[in-house]
Structure formats: structure tokens, C-alpha cells
Amino acid sequence: MLRLPSAELHLHIEGTLEPELIFELAGRNGIALPYAGLADLRDRYEFTDLQSFLDLYYSNMQVLRTEADFADMTRAYLRRAAAAGVRHAEIMMVPQAHLARGVALETCVNGVASALADSEAEFGVSTGLIAAFLRDRPAAEALQVLEALLAMDAPIIGIDLDSAEVGHPPGGFTEVYARAHAAGLKRIAHAGEEGPPEYVREALDLLGVDRIDHGIRCMEDEELVRRLVAGQVPLTVCPLSNVRLRAVDTLADHPLPAMLERGLNVSVNSDDPAYFGGYVDDNFSQLERTFGFSADQLATLAANSVRSAFLGEQRRDALLAGVGHWRAAQG
Ligand code: HPA
Ligand SMILES: [Zn+2]
Numbered sequence: 081m082l083r084l085p086s087a088e089l090h091l092h093i094e095g096t097l098e099p100e101l102i103f104e105l106a107g108r109n110g111i112a113l114p115y116a117g118l119a120d121l122r123d124r125y126e127f128t129d130l131q132s133f134l135d136l137y138y139s140n141m142q143v144l145r146t147e148a149d150f151a152d153m154t155r156a157y158l159r160r161a162a163a164a165g166v167r168h169a170e171i172m173m174v175p176q177a178h179l180a181r182g183v184a185l186e187t188c189v190n191g192v193a194s195a196l197a198d199s200e201a202e203f204g205v206s207t208g209l210i211a212a213f214l215r216d217r218p219a220a221e222a223l224q225v226l227e228a229l230l231a232m233d234a235p236i237i238g239i240d241l242d243s244a245e246v247g248h249p250p251g252g253f254t255e256v257y258a259r260a261h262a263a264g265l266k267r268i269a270h271a272g273e274e275g276p277p278e279y280v281r282e283a284l285d286l287l288g289v290d291r292i293d294h295g296i297r298c299m300e301d302e303e304l305v306r307r308l309v310a311g312q313v314p315l316t317v318c319p320l321s322n323v324r325l326r327a328v329d330t331l332a333d334h335p336l337p338a339m340l341e342r343g344l345n346v347s348v349n350s351d352d353p354a355y356f357g358g359y360v361d362d363n364f365s366q367l368e369r370t371f372g373f374s375a376d377q378l379a380t381l382a383a384n385s386v387r388s389a390f391l392g393e394q395r396r397d398a399l400l401a402g403v404g405h406w407r408a409a410q411g
Contacts, residue, residue, distance in 0.1 A: 082409050083165035084378055085402040087385040088349055088360055090293050090316035092172050092212070092242070093150075093192055094141050095352020096157040105143035105152075113143075125355055130274050130325050131244055133355060141177055150191025155202075158195065160353075162203040164361035167399050168389050170208040171196065172240050175225050176217060185225070189234045196235075208390055210268065212240040213256060215248040222256045230263055237390050238266030240293065241283075245275040250282040257287040266290050266390050273327060277301035284313070291315075291388060296322060298344075299335045305342055312345045314388030320363050321351035331370045340377060347385035375410035379403055 097105075099121045106113045115121040127133040144150055154171070161169055171192070178188045189209075196207040211229055213222035229236060239260045241253055250269050257267050269287055272280040273294035280298050283289045284307075295315035298304045308315065317336055322328045328335070339346045348367065353359045358366070364381075367373055373381075386399045 082406050083361065084364060084382050084406050085165050085167045085399060086348070086360060086382040087168040087170070087389040087391075087399065088161060088166045089170050089291070089314070089347060089385060089389060090172075090318055090349035090351055091157070091161075091169060092174065092352050093154055093157060094144070094174060094177070095137060095356075096160075096354050097140055097143070097153055098156070098354045101153060101156060102140050102143050105145075105149050109143060109145045109149070111143055111145075114139075125324075127325055127355075130327075133325055133352070134243060137352065137355065138177055142181060144178065144188070145183060147187050147191035147194070150188050151195045154192045154195035157353075158199050158203045158205050158207075160359055162205050164359040165364075166205055166360055167402065168206045168208075168386070168391060168395070169199075170210055170237070170389060172210045172212040172242070174212045174214065174242070175229070176214045176221065179225065185228055185234075186232065189229070189232070193235050206391070206395055208237040209235055210238045210240050210266075211236050212242045213253070214243040215241050215250075215253065215270075216244040219253050219256055222253065223259060226256055226259055226263075236265065238268055238290075241269040241287075242293070245270060245273055245279065249275070249279050251286045254286050257289075261288060268293060270294055272297035273322075273325075277304050280304060280308075290390075294318065294322075294327075296327065296335055296339070299338060305344065308345075309343045314345045314347065314384070315339070316349045316388070317346050318349045318351035318356070318363070319367060320358050321356045324356040331366055334370075336367065337371050337373075340380065345384050345388060346381065347388055348381050349385075375407055379407040382406070 099118050199205045199207045267289045268291045269283040270293040271283040291314040293316050350359050382403045
């Protein structure tokens, strides 16, 4: 069967480090991991909330040392994403987490960017790179890193804000977002994953975001839902992530069907696929199984992802035509 083509807009490249690659990179770099083996590492993928995931996620990043490590990780994701039907991927990386470990900005940026540069030819996946900043670190540090990225002419299309959400509202980062806007970058922020609807509103009003990552808690605020529908603000939803981080109890409790029903501009994304039980195709197939989504609903989700991507007109139209072709093939 033809794979549903889509754009993946919410993807942390460091969250694509599969256990096998973690061990391979640790071996290559002479790093002793605190796990008895692959099974022991996998056993730790039981999360109670966002923070319990972040602790393991930041710890595993220590295996990334060289440009080749970042490039290999990125290439492995692109290969897997292509198999999942992803035709365009906007990929986040988190420079501060690597700088804190003594890895140079050039090492991580150039490593990821080198794999992205070959992606369209190698995997048929067009790409964009997004720098994510840590909201639980000072905004001044984020601003400093943004300036360094601009100074090195890093090939980024936008910025994002991630990590521990509750207690770290978007409003603290207005200066960073204003600087990014002035530099011609797109603005994205995680909001409304664990944090309240008010954080979504702040991201819109104070940061001027073009897109919200997650945003699922908007459903608690009718006025906010109306505003998001009216503006067709893209919400990059990550269903399996929300289950694994206990933002929802089970997939059957996920608000995605209700969000679609309300006319919100929602797409399906994998977030940190190595940690959350699957890539975009896994998300789609579990949604289909749980909610019995129709071909029209699946095509709407895919078309939303393409329309919400920061793409040139030609590529966007080609990908939308692919979604139309998939829909027609479903009968
Ligand atoms: O889902 C997430 N939320 C916040 N920060 C993150 N960093 C990686 N994944 C996530
Ligand atoms: Zn995320």
C-alpha cells in the first residue's frame, strides 16, 4: 500500500538516538555507559512525566562527540523517516545541551547540517534546521547562543523553545524571539504540552510564534480554541509522545479527534521517536487503529503538515499533490 506522504515538523534530532546507536557511539568514543546492556537501557524507557524523560535524554546525549556522530544520527533518522512516508522534515537540535558538555557549536551544527544537505538526493526528504533553546536555562544564555549561530551563518530556518515547560512560561524569552524575527528566522515554541493554555497565548502574544509545538491543552480554553481555529495556527501534535509522557492516560483519551473536529490546524509528529515508541508511520497506524480515522481525516492531517511547513511554493504543491494521489488511491 502507498505510504501516506507527510511533513514532519516536530522532531528533536537528539531524540532519534536509538539504543543500538547509543552503544555504537559510546564504543567509538570510549565512553562507559551506566547501563548493563541494550535491554537494561530499554527498561528505563518508562516515563512518569516530561522531566523523567528529559533526565535520560540529556544523559544519553553524552555519546555525541564528533561531527560524524551528529551526521550519523541525522542520517539514520532521515532513512527511517523516508520509510515512514516523510517527504519533508523540519528538525530541531539543541545546541545548549552540547555546549554544556564541551562540544563546540560548529561540531553539532555542521554535523547535523551535513546530513541534511544530502537528504533530498539521498532519501527524497527535503529538510530545514531549527535551533531549540532550553526554557529552564536563562534567556541571556539562549540569546548568546543565537548570536553565535547568526555569527557563524548557521543554516537554520527558525528557533524553538523546549525542555521543562511548567514554571518556565514563554514570556521570559521575548528578547530572543525578537532577535530571531529581526534576523529573518521563523518562530516556534513548545506550549500547552504540560503547561496551561495561558502559555499558548503567551507564545502567540509575546513571542509572535508562527507555529506551536504540542498545544494540546488549548482544548481546556474555548476562547483560545476559537482564536487558533480562526488563525489556523499550526499545532504540531505528537500522540505517542503524549501517551509516553503521561500528558494523556491512553491514546484513546487523546484530544486529536476532537481537535480535528473543531477545525484546528493539527498535524501528526513523532517528537522523540527513539524514546516514545515510534516514528510518524507508527503514530498514524496507532491513531488509525484506535480512532478508526477515515482516509479523508488522514489526508487532512498530512495536508495540514505540508501547509504548515516552511516550504517554497513549488515543493509544497508537489507534496500536496502527493497527498491527493494517496487519497485517490484509497478509493
Ligand atoms: O516533548 C518535549 N517537550 C519538551 N522538551 C523536549 N525536549 C525533547 N522533547 C521534548
Ligand atoms: Zn518536542
